[in-house]
Amino acid sequence: MSLFDLGKALGYLAMPAGLLWVLILGIAYLLLRRRQWLAGILVLGVWALYAVVGNYYVGTALLAGLERTIPPLEDGGEPFDAVLVLGGGSDLDPTGRPILGEAGDRIIAAARLWHAGRARTLVAGGTGRDLVAGSRDLGQETRAIWLSLGVPDGAIEVVREECLNTRDEIAAYRRLRDLRHWRRMALVSSASHLPRALRLAEKAGFAVTPVGADWRGRRHALQVQRLVPTGYGFHLVSTACWEYLGRRLGK
Incomplete structure (x- = not known):
């Protein structure tokens, strides 16, 4: 040591x-x-x-x-009609401006897909509850971050209905799919959350390609300090x- x-x-x-x-x-x-x-x-x-x-x-x-149940996204291939991003990746700074939250990698992952030519439309949704800010439109927060990352507004769609949990978001995205007639879609979220989200999508008759983000299950060398309980x-x-x-x- x-x-x-x-x-x-x-x-x-x-x-x-x-x-x-x-x-x-x-x-x-x-x-x-x-x-x-x-x-x-x-x-x-x-x-x-x-x-x-x-x-x-x-x-x-x-x-x-x-x-480990989420396969890495293969390179190349036909662009997705829509890349659907589950809410929860954004936060607010002290002035109320949207910033990346702890799970913000999902927002970055979707933007990268668009810049790589693998997504025609990026879709965001979700509703947050905040003791200070009150009800938050997580979709609009995500949109603001995408715009700052160079994604054009015409390539972004925000779900307008209130979605308080993953089940609500999956249902809203399925209705939007039927309205827009999308055929090939990707679902982006934290890799540890995707197995549950995919199960909900399957129950809803909603076929999507999983795209993992916010990977935290990687192996690390043994370090004595990591044996101490931490927050x-x-x-x-x-x-x-x-x-x-x-x-x-x-x-």
């Missing part, structure tokens, strides 16, 4: 998630020293569970299990569990 890795590990331990992890271990140690075996073992179990659900490698492994580790595990739960419930 290098000094760099050691410094990183100490830094992670000084963060709130790391400090709480150390505190739980300290409580378990004190209980065991006092021979309060049952309580000590229970707290030690909580410490171990905390380590698992906040672990970066556990999170990426769970996401990889979802992402990002909890986020990765929660994201994966949300998708698995959604698939189990058929949503």
Whole structure:
């Protein structure tokens, strides 16, 4: 272990998630020293569970299990009539202007397809709820970002109806397909979310080619600092569990 890795590990331990992890271990140690075996073992179990659900490698492994079902998009081929992008890739800066969010890679992926001549139309939709901004039109936010990336307005279509979740968006895109008579379509979203989205599309009788973005299940070399529970580790595990739960419930 290098000094760099050691410094990183100490830094992670000084963060709130790391400090709480150390505190739980300290409580378990004190209980065991006092021979309060049952309580000590229970707290030690909580410490171990905390380590698992906040672990970066556990999170990426769970996401990889979802992402490996999404094949990479082959080069070349006939352009898509429409590239449909699920909402959730945009955010707002302090002035209220649209910017890329955490899952913003899906917006970039669609723009790249258009610039590569592989998409005739880019389609965006989705409705967001914000405590500060209120109801947000995620489709218009995505449109604004595409325009800033050089995609002409004539190549962009925004779904006008309210879509609060993936099921709503799939239904709206299917209706738009029937209206525009599109035949060849791609569906872009985070790779870990696409398996669930494709299942919903299949149930709706909606054939699309998946295009993965925001890949987070890649393998990384073992680093001691990544064994420390972090907020990002909890986020990765929660994201994966949300998708698995959604698939189990058929949503």
